[in-house]
Amino acid sequence: KQQKNSKGNADFCIKNIKQADFGRREIEIAEQEMPALMALRKRAQGEKPLAGAKIVGCTHITAQTAVLMETLSALGAQCRWAACNIYSTQNEVAAALAEGGFSVFAWKGESEDDFWWCIDRCVNVEGWQPNMILDDGGDLTHWIYKKYPNMFKKIKGIVEESVTGQVVVCGYGEVGKGCSAALKAMGSIVYVTEIDPICALQACMDGFRLVKLNEVIRQVDIVITCTGNKNVVVREYMDRMKNGCIVCNMGHSNTEIDVASLRTPELTWERVRSQVDHVIWPDGKRIVLLAEGRLLNLSCSTVPTFVLSITATTQALALIELYNAPEGRYKQDVYLLPKKMGMMH
Numbered sequence: 172k173q174q175k176n177s178k179g180n181a182d183f184c185i186k187n188i189k190q191a192d193f194g195r196r197e198i199e200i201a202e203q204e205m206p207a208l209m210a211l212r213k214r215a216q217g218e219k220p221l222a223g224a225k226i227v228g229c230t231h232i233t234a235q236t237a238v239l240m241e242t243l244s245a246l247g248a249q250c251r252w253a254a255c256n257i258y259s260t261q262n263e264v265a266a267a268l269a270e271g272g273f274s275v276f277a278w279k280g281e282s283e284d285d286f287w288w289c290i291d292r293c294v295n296v297e298g299w300q301p302n303m304i305l306d307d308g309g310d311l312t313h314w315i316y317k318k319y320p321n322m323f324k325k326i327k328g329i330v331e332e333s334v335t336g337q338v339v340v341c342g343y344g345e346v347g348k349g350c351s352a353a354l355k356a357m358g359s360i361v362y363v364t365e366i367d368p369i370c371a372l373q374a375c376m377d378g379f380r381l382v383k384l385n386e387v388i389r390q391v392d393i394v395i396t397c398t399g400n401k402n403v404v405v406r407e408y409m410d411r412m413k414n415g416c417i418v419c420n421m422g423h424s425n426t427e428i429d430v431a432s433l434r435t436p437e438l439t440w441e442r443v444r445s446q447v448d449h450v451i452w453p454d455g456k457r458i459v460l461l462a463e464g465r466l467l468n469l470s471c472s473t474v475p476t477f478v479l480s481i482t483a484t485t486q487a488l489a490l491i492e493l494y495n496a497p498e499g500r501y502k503q504d505v506y507l508l509p510k511k512m513g514m515m516h
Contacts, residue, residue, distance in 0.1 A: 176270045183269040186262040186278040194267030201234035205480030212242040220491045222247035227293050227301035229311035231259040232277045235476045239483035253289040255307040257281040290314050304329040328493030339391045342398030343374040393417045396427035406432035415477040419461035428464035
């Protein structure tokens, strides 16, 4: 259906433009947790390294990727965007982007046909031809290759990405074994804590590094409890966690994380959405507590914003590098991101 934003622009297709204010608030929360990307925006928006870049993008459309898109725009790029997954779009964020003047084609629960239609609407535009591609999963590149192969003459480069993190799993019983195997398969760095010598040996034999929780608590991005015990993650540990650490329980009972110790006057609880709370310390540090420490279920699944801050910044840097690279630096080939760019954050 035809919708217009407040400036009368209708070059988008989303669920409901009226949700834009709610989406803007989510984007602002995400900005707080994406320091790398915001630093890049601040540092480079004067010199506009992407002036003249016409980027067609296909990623998840969430508050986090919205921060990336708005950063690319602040660096001088024109963007058109579709979703890389039919279920992951946050409708309110798509509305905020459309209100902000982005040509976004995405809504939660697209059909397969809708999905390709949205991608086509991004690419097949009169008077606008992309010269850069940002892809998450390769569908957009595949579509252009299949339908509009001539476009590659104008395209300077393609950036494609996937994400990994660091995780500690407390307990290596049946649940811990399953969690560790799944996390390892997704590319995570997995540490295991265990007090039973047999289970500890099994973890070693399976190739996981055994640690004491207090050795890694400052570094990890995610803490998952599955011991069947009580008070595994106590307040002292949560005080030492880094900003944005995700704390959750895969054990059956809700005694593993000492949630009661977080209900004190100096800590602020902020309900982000059902099953997700931010617990905020006086210095501004926040941890993400899932399902209030009860058994975690699938209603909680997404990617942490801080991890996306790194990957989104990397994507932006890769776009800048490809767009500004002198003739001949890159042949028609697949390149891994240069180490020095990965190190910049």
